[in-house]
Amino acid sequence: QLQLQESGPGLVKPSETLSLTCAVSGDSISITRYYWGWIRQPPGKGLEFIGSVYYTGSTFYNPSLKSRVTMSKDTSKNHFSLKMTSVTAADTALYYCARRGDASSTDAFDIWGQGTMVTVSS
Amino acid sequence: QSVLTQPPSASGTPGQTVTISCSGSSSNIGRNTVNWYQQLPGTAPKLLIFDNYQRPSGVPDRFSGSKSGSSASLAISGLQSEDEADYYCAAWDDNLHGDVFGPGTKVTVL
Numbered sequence: 001q002l003q004l005q006e007s008g009p010g011l012v013k014p015s016e017t018l019s020l021t022c023a024v025s026g027d028s029i030s031i032t033r034y035y036w037g038w039i040r041q042p043p044g045k046g047l048e049f050i051g052s053v054y055y056t057g058s059t060f061y062n063p064s065l066k067s068r069v070t071m072s073k074d075t076s077k078n079h080f081s082l083k084m085t086s087v088t089a090a091d092t093a094l095y096y097c098a099r100r101g102d103a104s105s106t107d108a109f110d111i112w113g114q115g116t117m118v119t120v121s122s
Numbered sequence: 123q124s125v126l127t128q129p130p131s132a133s134g135t136p137g138q139t140v141t142i143s144c145s146g147s148s149s150n151i152g153r154n155t156v157n158w159y160q161q162l163p164g165t166a167p168k169l170l171i172f173d174n175y176q177r178p179s180g181v182p183d184r185f186s187g188s189k190s191g192s193s194a195s196l197a198i199s200g201l202q203s204e205d206e207a208d209y210y211c212a213a214w215d216d217n218l219h220g221d222v223f224g225p226g227t228k229v230t231v232l
Binding site: 039047061096112115 | 124154155157166168172173176178208210212219224225226
């Protein structure tokens with residue numbers, strides 16, 4: 001059974017870089033037909049797509065965050081990562097990692113991690 | 123401001139049917155499939171409907187989805203207290219090259 005687990009610092013200072021990792025267990029992140037993505041949810045608000053990395057390594061980012069976001073995957077560790085630079089209080093949110101099937105499968109985020117809260121504050 | 127539009131709230135009594143609408147454009151819902159996610163209080167979102175109307179294993183058939191043009195809807199029939207949650211529609215957007223989510227609809231069981 002596939003499981004995803006986010007990890008990273010819960011507190012980041014303004015202007016610094018937020019770094020999160022999503023550990024995948026139960027299957028390999030190298031399998032075809034899947035994207036590995038990040039979605040965030042500010043307190044009391046809705047979901048926002050941050051970006052995803054396809055099994056080929058291609059990345060897709062939310063245009064509003066693209067200049068500050070980098071995603072990568074490490075097949076040897078079976079995890080994928082998110083880096084967001086120059087954070088501000090507006091980046092305070094619950095960050096979820098999730099698996100997304102491509103158009104040949106579910107074409108949806110079908111497995112989600114439990115989420116990790118990141119607060120941006122000095 | 124979300125690319126997709128949903129009503130902020132919906133409600134019904136147990137047993138009733140509640141319908142949630144989701145409106146988009148030709149670059150997202152108009153060209154791609156719609157997914158719906160259920161987020162129970164204090165939990166991560168869960169895939170409820172994919173490919174406009176398909177239900178993942180384990181999702182009751184009380185939940186149904188449909189799509190027409192650039193709009194979609196989610197219907198919850200036989201409403202139950204455990205259906206109280208936030209519901210989000212989503213779709214891939216060809217112009218933004220990524221997924222877009224609706225603002226969410228809070229369903230209350232009266």
